[in-house]
Amino acid sequence: MMRQLMFVASMIFFMGGVAVIAQENTRPRAREIGIEVGILPTGPLNAITDVEGVKVGHKTLWRGDTVRTGVTVILPHGDNLFQEKIPAAIYLGNAFGKLAGSTQVEELGNIETPIALTNTLNVPIAVQALIRYTLQHPGNESVRSVNAVVGETNDGGLNDIRGLHVTEADVIEALESAASGPVEEGSVGAGTGTSCFGFKGGIGTSSRQLPDDFGGYTVGVLVQTNYGGVLTINGAPVGRELGNFPLSEYTKGQQSEGSCMIVVATNAPLSSRNLKRLAKRAVLGLGQTGSSMSNGSGDFVIAFSTAYRVPYNSDILEPPVALLSNNYMSLLFMAVVEATEEAVYNSMFKAISVTGRDGRTRETIPIDQVIEICRKYNVLNLQQRLPGVDVSVRLRQP
Numbered sequence: 001m002m003r004q005l006m007f008v009a010s011m012i013f014f015m016g017g018v019a020v021i022a023q024e025n026t027r028p029r030a031r032e033i034g035i036e037v038g039i040l041p042t043g044p045l046n047a048i049t050d051v052e053g054v055k056v057g058h059k060t061l062w063r064g065d066t067v068r069t070g071v072t073v074i075l076p077h078g079d080n081l082f083q084e085k086i087p088a089a090i091y092l093g094n095a096f097g098k099l100a101g102s103t104q105v106e107e108l109g110n111i112e113t114p115i116a117l118t119n120t121l122n123v124p125i126a127v128q129a130l131i132r133y134t135l136q137h138p139g140n141e142s143v144r145s146v147n148a149v150v151g152e153t154n155d156g157g158l159n160d161i162r163g164l165h166v167t168e169a170d171v172i173e174a175l176e177s178a179a180s181g182p183v184e185e186g187s188v189g190a191g192t193g194t195s196c197f198g199f200k201g202g203i204g205t206s207s208r209q210l211p212d213d214f215g216g217y218t219v220g221v222l223v224q225t226n227y228g229g230v231l232t233i234n235g236a237p238v239g240r241e242l243g244n245f246p247l248s249e250y251t252k253g254q255q256s257e258g259s260c261m262i263v264v265a266t267n268a269p270l271s272s273r274n275l276k277r278l279a280k281r282a283v284l285g286l287g288q289t290g291s292s293m294s295n296g297s298g299d300f301v302i303a304f305s306t307a308y309r310v311p312y313n314s315d316i317l318e319p320p321v322a323l324l325s326n327n328y329m330s331l332l333f334m335a336v337v338e339a340t341e342e343a344v345y346n347s348m349f350k351a352i353s354v355t356g357r358d359g360r361t362r363e364t365i366p367i368d369q370v371i372e373i374c375r376k377y378n379v380l381n382l383q384q385r386l387p388g389v390d391v392s393v394r395l396r397q398p
Helices: 102-108 120-135 168-177 238-242 272-288 330-349 367-376 391-396
Strands: 008-015 018-025 055-063 067-075 084-095 115-119 149-153 203-209 218-226 259-266 298-305
Touching: 055 168, 067 120, 067 168, 067 218, 084 102, 084 272, 115 120, 115 168, 115 259, 120 149, 120 168, 149 218, 149 259, 149 298, 203 330, 218 272, 218 330, 238 367, 259 272, 259 330, 272 298, 272 330
Parallel strands: 115 149, 259 298
Antiparallel strands: 008 018, 055 067, 067 115, 084 298, 203 218, 218 259
16 A cells, blocks of 8 residues: 555645645556557657647546546647537447537537537536537637537546536636646546546546558547456456456456547548548457446547548538548557557556545555566566567658
């Protein structure tokens, strides 16, 4: 326990008479402890924000003993998204959940608002906030229809979800704080009250970069993890070794339910059809972690490209765009599988333990034990030990 506590430095201050814990999260990401997923190199930040123009913002709600929730937003670009839409697609792994706005994205193949993630019962509030945000954006004075995209997972185990604590102001604050650069992970934003494989889940992100001779494109993934299964890390049976899996004594035979929201960004010039193909592969990365997408799981993927824009007021013929050929999709498929898997691990490793509603506590995954298990199965530092082409060298070639 002491070694886990060393990962979090805390300071108590008072706001409105309420003690608040400000925590500097220094828990490691997957790569920092030698867990290297796949063969493709990451982007500079190993985050969805490696895709140029993408911004992420959080609003974390941590009040009293029961409120453990929040909002996470993803902005594909910083301009007027309604006037300059982007190509997008949706894929449903298991659709036990709420993804507002999905039908219009499916029909038209584009997104016209930022993407918001929150808890299940606050989806309508987030939709209203995105609508208000869009209507008030300069240039949208005559807009009368807005298709807001909002996803969710249910954090009711730790959070007083029935209290509907997320407000429009919270969503707007997340939007206004959104930035490029490193992304805060773990028990923050929409991941504040979530769980994953019986441990604390949260927000995680990762990215992959293709070699220059395959376009040099970047694929970034952000996840909101709140699901179960039998945790596998780089092929090692971590969940079984820890005794934390469905039907085990630890879980008292309970089934693993829950959901995962996956947001995929790329700068590859893809049609909405190929974006949907890319989104489909993200659930393979989810499966690599040990998910079987249970009956009560809402596993949704939202994929978009920043390579071109679809103007709201366009001519009869939309601007011509050279789209990537089907034959060049395979490495992008590999990239999204690898990035999704690693994003899940980051969401768990960076999460801090949370005690919430009814005194329930969701502990962090024991990192020291995970390292020992991965060492036992010889799956640490694979890039240094396994033979093969050094993809990073190909990336540096002129």
